[in-house]
Amino acid sequence: MNEIQVENLKSLSETDLFDLCEATDAAILDGGGFGFVSPPERSWLERYWQGVLLVPERSLFVARRDGAICGSVQMVAPPRNNEAQKSIVAVQHLFVAPWARGVGVGRLLMEAVEAEARVRRFKVINLDVRETQTQAIAMYETLGYQRWGLHPKYAHVRGRWVPGIYFFKDVPSAGKRRDG
Numbered sequence: 427m428n429e430i431q432v433e434n435l436k437s438l439s440e441t442d443l444f445d446l447c448e449a450t451d452a453a454i455l456d457g458g459g460f461g462f463v464s465p466p467e468r469s470w471l472e473r474y475w476q477g478v479l480l481v482p483e484r485s486l487f488v489a490r491r492d493g494a495i496c497g498s499v500q501m502v503a504p505p506r507n508n509e510a511q512k513s514i515v516a517v518q519h520l521f522v523a524p525w526a527r528g529v530g531v532g533r534l535l536m537e538a539v540e541a542e543a544r545v546r547r548f549k550v551i552n553l554d555v556r557e558t559q560t561q562a563i564a565m566y567e568t569l570g571y572q573r574w575g576l577h578p579k580y581a582h583v584r585g586r587w588v589p590g591i592y593f594f595k596d597v598p599s600a601g602k603r604r605d606g
């Protein structure tokens with residue numbers, strides 16, 4: 427296996443921005459994840475990624491394979507006015523470029539999010555996913571996420587409604603890696 431590293435990114439070099447946009451486009455074209463149905467204009471996508479780093483509630487994790495960004499995931503903390511849900515964090519927009527799949531990148535990204543959630547004393551992680559994203563669903567279940575709900579009109583893709591599945595997981599304590 428090539429060497430994979432995950433980091434909580436605080437700034438984007440030009441190379442990183444290019445690699446991240448390339449990985450995003452490839453994942454969208456492959457048919458899933460990241461909300462897009464078709465790739466947006468490159469200038470829009472670049473502004474999107476630069477904007478993510480400016481949002482205080484968002485943490486951007488990227489995976490690198492031989493130095494090049496090949497996937498990412500975002501952890502979203504609740505806004506500060508939401509005291510009742512201050513212990514709950516959301517995971518959004520996980521994707522791995524098709525050329526880097528199947529070697530543990532997605533798992534490493536999710537483990538990095540869980541480690542950060544633990545450090546920041548969050549108790550629960552929420553996430554949701556289109557029913558058609560079968561590899562992601564398999565991964566979340568492998569990682570111990572519990573399915574609790576189904577939204578019949580979760581997304582609208584190419585003229586039809588796609589259901590979505592909702593999951594949660596208690597943030598695992600240190601040393602517990604798989605099923606929390």
Ligand SMILES: CC(C)(COP(=O)(O)OP(=O)(O)OC[C@H]1O[C@@H](n2cnc3c(N)ncnc32)[C@H](O)[C@@H]1OP(=O)(O)O)[C@@H](O)C(=O)NCCC(=O)NCCS
Pocket residue numbers: 453458459460518519520521522523526527528529530531532533534554555556559560561562563564565566568
């Ligand atoms: C879901 C996704 C992130 C997985 O990334 P990945 O790097 O290929 O996953 P990993 O190699 O780390 O595998 C982790 C787990 O995913 C599941 N998985 C991965 N590939 C799979 C496949 N082809 N079939 C079934 N399950 C699969 C397995 O449970 C695997 O655990 P295991 O290694 O113990 O068997 C990737 O397929 C992807 O980007 N999909 C499109 C975007 C998407 O659906 N995002 C989620 C939206 S919320």
